[in-house]
Amino acid sequence: MRQLYSKSWFIGAIATGLMSTLAASVQAQDIFDNRTLQFPEDTIVEFEFLQSHGSYQAALGVRNETTGEETILFQEVKPYDAFGTNQTIQTSRGQNDFGTQSDFVGTVAGGTVSNQFSEFLFEANNRYVFFLESASPTGQTRRRILSTQNLAQFNGSLNGGSRGNVKGTRVSWEDGGQVEVGNDDDFDDFVIEAGGYLIDMNCPPIQ
Numbered sequence: 130m131r132q133l134y135s136k137s138w139f140i141g142a143i144a145t146g147l148m149s150t151l152a153a154s155v156q157a158q159d160i161f162d163n164r165t166l167q168f169p170e171d172t173i174v175e176f177e178f179l180q181s182h183g184s185y186q187a188a189l190g191v192r193n194e195t196t197g198e199e200t201i202l203f204q205e206v207k208p209y210d211a212f213g214t215n216q217t218i219q220t221s222r223g224q225n226d227f228g229t230q231s232d233f234v235g236t237v238a239g240g241t242v243s244n245q246f247s248e249f250l251f252e253a254n255n256r257y258v259f260f261l262e263s264a265s266p267t268g269q270t271r272r273r274i275l276s277t278q279n280l281a282q283f284n285g286s287l288n289g290g291s292r293g294n295v296k297g298t299r300v301s302w303e304d305g306g307q308v309e310v311g312n313d314d315d316f317d318d319f320v321i322e323a324g325g326y327l328i329d330m331n332c333p334p335i336q
């Protein structure tokens with residue numbers, strides 16, 4: 130038994146159109162939120178990195194609380210796009226800068242994160258949490274935030290398709306801020322999306 134929450138509208142639309150009755154019968158947990166996650170069957174979720182807005186170098190991953198195993202989904206390979214350049218960084222404390230170039234933006238195009246997509250297999254009946262690790266450019270200060278703390282905001286559902294500019298579930302993180310600045314509640318420090326379309330992989334092959 131296995132299912133997939135895909136980022137792909139194309140695959141999702143075909144699966145939803147042809148197999149909606151079958152898909153409904155194996156509906157799993159289709160919500161990510163601040164609780165520990167658990168699926169009743171093996172479930173692959175596709176993730177997309179959107180943007181980060183934090184001066185620290187961050188990594189986002191999944192921790193299997195049942196086995197202790199940790200897997201990184203997205204890793205910043207430098208702290209932010211303009212790191213090492215002389216560019217002036219615009220910042221506005223406490224403002225959500227998602228979608229802008231302000232506040233230490235990190236993107237795939239700018240070379241901060243190398244992979245735009247990632248996928249992860251949640252094994253049936255194992256418990257999971259997401260974590261965000263961030264380190265200051267010198268490596269001296271390190272932080273670790275869990276999705277079970279109220280420092281990750283969840284918007285949408287894994288099979289919710291596209292609503293406005295959100296596809297699937299958007300997860301927006303507050304990383305706790307620099308030591309000297311602190312938590313600024315801008316929730317733009319690391320932003321990803323998960324799923325979008327449910328594909329039931331238990332369907333019989335199309336005739």
Ligand SMILES: [Ca+2]
Binds near residue numbers: 183315316318
């Ligand atoms: Ca920020």
Ligand SMILES: [Ca+2]
Binds near residue numbers: 183186205207208233
């Ligand atoms: Ca960063």
Ligand SMILES: [Ca+2]
Binds near residue numbers: 303304312313314317
């Ligand atoms: Ca912040």
